[in-house]
Amino acid sequence: MREETRKALRRLFSNASGVLGVVLLGLFVVVALFAPLLAPPKPGRDPYFMPVVTWSADPLPPSREHPFGVAGKRDIFYGVVWGTRTAFRIGILVTLASTAIGLFVGSLAGYFGRILDEILMRVTDVFMAIPFLVAAMVLTTVLGTGLDKVMIALIVFSWMYPARLIRGNILQVKEEQFILAAKSLGVSDTVIILRHVLPNAIFPVLIQASMRMGSLVITAAALSFLGLGAPQGYADWGALLNYARNWMLGGYGATFKYWYMIAFPGGAMVLFVLAWNLLGDALRDAFDPRLRW
Amino acid sequence: MLEPHGDCSPHGVSLTLMIFYILRRLLFLPLTLFGISLLLFLMIGLLGPYQRLATFINSPERLKGADVDKLVELYGLNDPLIIQYGRWLKNVLRGNLGWSYVGKEPVLSAILKRFPYTLELTLFAAIPIIFLGTSLGVLAALNHNRPLDHGLRIFAVVGWSFPDFVFGLFVLMIFYGTLGWFPPGNLSVWAEEIVKSPYFRNFTGMLTLDALLNGRLDVFLDALRHLAGPVLTLTYVEFAFLLRITRSSMLEVLRKEYVRTARAKGLDERVVIHKHAKRNALIPVATVSGQTVIGLLAGTVIVETIFNRTGLGSFIALASQQLDYASIMGGTLFFGLILVIGNLCVDLSYALIDPRVRLE
Amino acid sequence: MTLCVMPLILASGGDVLVLLEVRNLRVYFKNDAGQELRAVDGVSFTVPHGKTVALVGESGCGKSVTALAILRLVEVNGRIAGGEVLFEGKNLLALPEKEMQKVRGKDIAIIFQEPSAALNPVYTIGDQIMEAILLHQSVSREKARALAEEMLHLVGIPEPRKRLNEYPHELSGGMKQRAMIAMALSCRPKLLIADEPTTSLDVTIQAQILALLRELQRQIGMAILLITHDLGIVADMADEVVVMYAGKVVERGTKYDIFKRCRHPYTLGLLRSVPRLDVDEKVLASIPGFVPDPLHFPEGCRFRGRCFLEDEACTAEPPEIALGNGHVVYCHHAALSEVCHGER
Numbered sequence: 001m002r003e004e005t006r007k008a009l010r011r012l013f014s015n016a017s018g019v020l021g022v023v024l025l026g027l028f029v030v031v032a033l034f035a036p037l038l039a040p041p042k043p044g045r046d047p048y049f050m051p052v053v054t055w056s057a058d059p060l061p062p063s064r065e066h067p068f069g070v071a072g073k074r075d076i077f078y079g080v081v082w083g084t085r086t087a088f089r090i091g092i093l094v095t096l097a098s099t100a101i102g103l104f105v106g107s108l109a110g111y112f113g114r115i116l117d118e119i120l121m122r123v124t125d126v127f128m129a130i131p132f133l134v135a136a137m138v139l140t141t142v143l144g145t146g147l148d149k150v151m152i153a154l155i156v157f158s159w160m161y162p163a164r165l166i167r168g169n170i171l172q173v174k175e176e177q178f179i180l181a182a183k184s185l186g187v188s189d190t191v192i193i194l195r196h197v198l199p200n201a202i203f204p205v206l207i208q209a210s211m212r213m214g215s216l217v218i219t220a221a222a223l224s225f226l227g228l229g230a231p232q233g234y235a236d237w238g239a240l241l242n243y244a245r246n247w248m249l250g251g252y253g254a255t256f257k258y259w260y261m262i263a264f265p266g267g268a269m270v271l272f273v274l275a276w277n278l279l280g281d282a283l284r285d286a287f288d289p290r291l292r293w
Numbered sequence: 294m295l296e297p298h299g300d301c302s303p304h305g306v307s308l309t310l311m312i313f314y315i316l317r318r319l320l321f322l323p324l325t326l327f328g329i330s331l332l333l334f335l336m337i338g339l340l341g342p343y344q345r346l347a348t349f350i351n352s353p354e355r356l357k358g359a360d361v362d363k364l365v366e367l368y369g370l371n372d373p374l375i376i377q378y379g380r381w382l383k384n385v386l387r388g389n390l391g392w393s394y395v396g397k398e399p400v401l402s403a404i405l406k407r408f409p410y411t412l413e414l415t416l417f418a419a420i421p422i423i424f425l426g427t428s429l430g431v432l433a434a435l436n437h438n439r440p441l442d443h444g445l446r447i448f449a450v451v452g453w454s455f456p457d458f459v460f461g462l463f464v465l466m467i468f469y470g471t472l473g474w475f476p477p478g479n480l481s482v483w484a485e486e487i488v489k490s491p492y493f494r495n496f497t498g499m500l501t502l503d504a505l506l507n508g509r510l511d512v513f514l515d516a517l518r519h520l521a522g523p524v525l526t527l528t529y530v531e532f533a534f535l536l537r538i539t540r541s542s543m544l545e546v547l548r549k550e551y552v553r554t555a556r557a558k559g560l561d562e563r564v565v566i567h568k569h570a571k572r573n574a575l576i577p578v579a580t581v582s583g584q585t586v587i588g589l590l591a592g593t594v595i596v597e598t599i600f601n602r603t604g605l606g607s608f609i610a611l612a613s614q615q616l617d618y619a620s621i622m623g624g625t626l627f628f629g630l631i632l633v634i635g636n637l638c639v640d641l642s643y644a645l646i647d648p649r650v651r652l653e
Numbered sequence: 654m655t656l657c658v659m660p661l662i663l664a665s666g667g668d669v670l671v672l673l674e675v676r677n678l679r680v681y682f683k684n685d686a687g688q689e690l691r692a693v694d695g696v697s698f699t700v701p702h703g704k705t706v707a708l709v710g711e712s713g714c715g716k717s718v719t720a721l722a723i724l725r726l727v728e729v730n731g732r733i734a735g736g737e738v739l740f741e742g743k744n745l746l747a748l749p750e751k752e753m754q755k756v757r758g759k760d761i762a763i764i765f766q767e768p769s770a771a772l773n774p775v776y777t778i779g780d781q782i783m784e785a786i787l788l789h790q791s792v793s794r795e796k797a798r799a800l801a802e803e804m805l806h807l808v809g810i811p812e813p814r815k816r817l818n819e820y821p822h823e824l825s826g827g828m829k830q831r832a833m834i835a836m837a838l839s840c841r842p843k844l845l846i847a848d849e850p851t852t853s854l855d856v857t858i859q860a861q862i863l864a865l866l867r868e869l870q871r872q873i874g875m876a877i878l879l880i881t882h883d884l885g886i887v888a889d890m891a892d893e894v895v896v897m898y899a900g901k902v903v904e905r906g907t908k909y910d911i912f913k914r915c916r917h918p919y920t921l922g923l924l925r926s927v928p929r930l931d932v933d934e935k936v937l938a939s940i941p942g943f944v945p946d947p948l949h950f951p952e953g954c955r956f957r958g959r960c961f962l963e964d965e966a967c968t969a970e971p972p973e974i975a976l977g978n979g980h981v982v983y984c985h986h987a988a989l990s991e992v993c994h995g996e997r
Binding site for chain 1: 321324325328329331332333336337339340450451453454455456457458459462463465466467469470471477588590591594595598599601609610613614616618621622624625628629632633
Binding site for chain 2: 724726750754756757765767770771772773774775776785788820822836
């Protein structure tokens with residue numbers, strides 16, 4: 001197992017796009033960690049809320065004091081920096097929770113099979129039948145605004161993917177000889193699942209989790225963009241882009257001067273998702289070069 | 294699930310097996326729809342009875358000065374959820390989805406009025422997505438590991454990493470704000486007038502089709518111009534997945550032995566690639582294409598909102614923002630229905646495309 | 654007789670006495686690390702008209718690559734680095750691709766080991782056979798269809814008309830192989846290359862397919878280049894045998910020469926390693942050592958390290974020793990008295 005991991009890690013780093021992904025991610029991690037230094041919050045206020053910096057409702061182009069410009073009366077640079085933290089928070093928490101739930105459900109379905117599997121798979125089908133964004137929209141509408149509600153909504157509608165994956169892998173591994181051997185030796189089911197089945201089935205789940213990270217953040221931002229997610233003024237890339245929306249409809253000739261409203265938060269989003277996608281691709285190549293695309 | 298089997302069998306797929314399979318899938322269909330409705334209902338059930346009251350009132354005026362508690366009692370909003378669900382389901386099956394606050398009309402008619410616009414957008418976007426995705430995917434596979442391949446892959450990965458609203462805003466900014474080519478909305482004002490006038494017959498509800506059927510080329514072109522922005526957005530963001538699948542599939546097929554046999558017969562390389570390899574490579578792509586198109590429906594929520602278009606997507610977005618629960622439920626239920634039926638059609642068509650399919 | 658004819662053959666560009674002459678063929682591949690793999694490194698042999706020549710060797714010795722190289726089908730991921738392939742006097746390796754396409758399927762046809770993999774799953778058997786016919790013969794579709802049906806009948810497939818509309822997965826293994834043979838022979842080729850045609854089939858079907866090939870050879874008058882690792886099949890089918898090892902020919906000659914009077918230690922080893930029911934063998938005979946890594950072939954004779962005749966001379970490239978009657982061996986010690994006389 002160790003030798004394989006070492007070989008896989010070597011493959012990971014020999015892949016140019018994988019390295020790029022890791023580097024980009026590293027950059028974002030640095031920005032997130034050093035947010036208080038890069039964009040110092042006003043003392044006594046919740047740093048996640050972008051401070052109001054101007055009276056005018058019009059957006060302001062980048063300047064010395066506002067390097068990314070001003071939108072919706074708030075400093076875009078601040079929003080992008082602290083938005084990085086928001087993105088990581090949402091991404092990591094939701095991925096962890098949904099993967100945990102998914103692993104649990106998928107393992108049950110895969111290992112015990114038969115009726116339980118059938119029922120759980122039907123339930124999964126039902127959850128997957130509603131488009132992700134729409135489902136999240138419905139739930140956030142019901143639960144109300146707030147980042148925690150957004151995260152709940154995302155978790156509720158994304159556990160199915162790791163569940164399916166782990167179930168499929170378990171079904172495959174279950175048929176392997178060494179499982180039958182362990183069973184015949186009297187090893188209990190739980191131990192078999194934890195010690196033999198899961199370690200073999202875990203890697204695709206990790207890869208999938210990294211790919212999902214990107215789409216999760218996009219959906220969360222989409223919700224904020226629609227005004228359903230983060231509360232007014234919260235440092236979230238989607239919320240920042242929401243400010244841009246109305247100004248883009250300003251009519252012919254009027255919009256290009258507001259390029260910074262889209263470029264900076266949008267650019268941050270694209271690079272963030274790109275980083276996760278590249279990492280996921282590189283992970284996939286590393287663990288199974290046959291799937292290289 | 295349908296899966297191709299490569300091993301041999303003395304007899305082919307019989308018609309009866311196929312029919313059994315279709316029947317089984319059709320049987321599961323209501324079950325899934327039932328499940329969706331239950332899920333939705335449970336979500337809405339998280340709301341308090343007063344909020345849910347709004348879904349039953351046909352016109353806001355009737356709420357004025359009314360005793361809300363009495364109304365809650367009247368509509369049975371304090372009854373156990375199971376009973377409420379049963380009642381609601383009965384209504385749904387009768388076509389009564391409640392009143393849309395956003396649309397100022399019954400939810401069902403609001404949906405049916407707007408759906409054709411969304412369908413139109415989806416269909417227009419599906420064509421370039423499928424075409425570009427597959428042909429570029431084949432091109433990338435044929436140039437495996439050469440600069441063109443790398444270039445296409447980068448182009449695709451970047452597109453895939455773009456959230457649709459970011460790209461949509463870019464498109465709006467550049468192609469509308471700066472260049473003035475692709476305006477938002479469904480139609481220009483003058484075209485709108487024509488469509489609303491009694492001389493214009495609405496056959497399908499889809500602007501382009503109706504314009505053609507009415508013989509109005511100018512309206513048709515105007516509608517196209519308004520479709521360009523959203524279609525461009527949806528295309529760039531979605532085609533990458535198809536490109537990727539096509540490329541992988543093509544690369545795999547090019548390694549297969551029957552491709553070598555085709556060459557060994559003396560066929561020209563072009564024929565080998567286009568007749569033998571592509572035909573096999575596109576099989577998995579076909580189902581993915583179907584799923585992508587169906588997935589586009591969800592994408593319309595954002596795109597219609599950004600481009601200020603009328604449609605089911607923007608309807609749901611607006612309903613969410615305005616907390617119009619009846620509209621949200623109805624719209625989502627409708628989306629779910631389309632998705633499930635669409636996926637079923639895609640799965641069934643797979644059996645037609647791949648002669649190897651053995652129905653389990 | 655051969656000794657006087659040989660200089661004539663070498664002098665001219667090629668000779669119509671021999672249908673196919675492979676001269677010093679070299680086929681190299683590049684692996685992922687960019688290293689060069691010399692899969693076929695200087696192989697020479699001939700195939701006379703209407704006869705069966707068996708190309709024998711263990712897996713990985715380069716026999717399949719040689720077969721593919723004759724039809725220039727390796728150029729997708731390998732390269733033909735040298736040599737000549739003379740078919741009826743013309744060097745196939747020098748032909749432009751368009752001309753080569755006219756040879757493939759028409760003058761030279763090939764059948765492969767795995768008929769399941771070699772037939773396109775989305776087209777019917779009829780379509781695939783007709784494609785070959787329509788490509789090389791100017792006939793109408795109806796005529797092509799009739800010819801295809803005829804071919805299926807010829808290869809012994811029952812209800813040929815029905816089979817025309819069936820897909821490969823609807824046929825059993827043996828029938829698929831027959832269908833592939835039908836496709837290959839549909840244009841009456843002069844040479845059929847059969848790459849392990851029966852390896853993936855049951856033993857009883859094997860015998861049927863071999864009998865079929867013999868019968869068709871007799872009817873059409875074609876030559877067969879049979880690639881195999883099974884000496885039983887060689888004994889059954891071959892007129893001449895070419896033994897390959899590690900990308901090179903080590904010995905070639907008539908069936909009798911190889912089986913009764915082989916001169917190369919490897920050939921001896923091969924023959925000995927076939928278990929016999931009538932001899933009480935306590936230990937199965939095998940050739941000591943392993944086939945060398947294609948990236949690190951030994952200097953000189955590639956059989957070094959496994960050969961009981963080995964000495965210092967073997968560090969040099971083994972010479973080609975003609976023993977008369979077309980029997981050729983590549984070994985420093987071929988001058989010694991027959992290595993396996995009386996054996997078997």
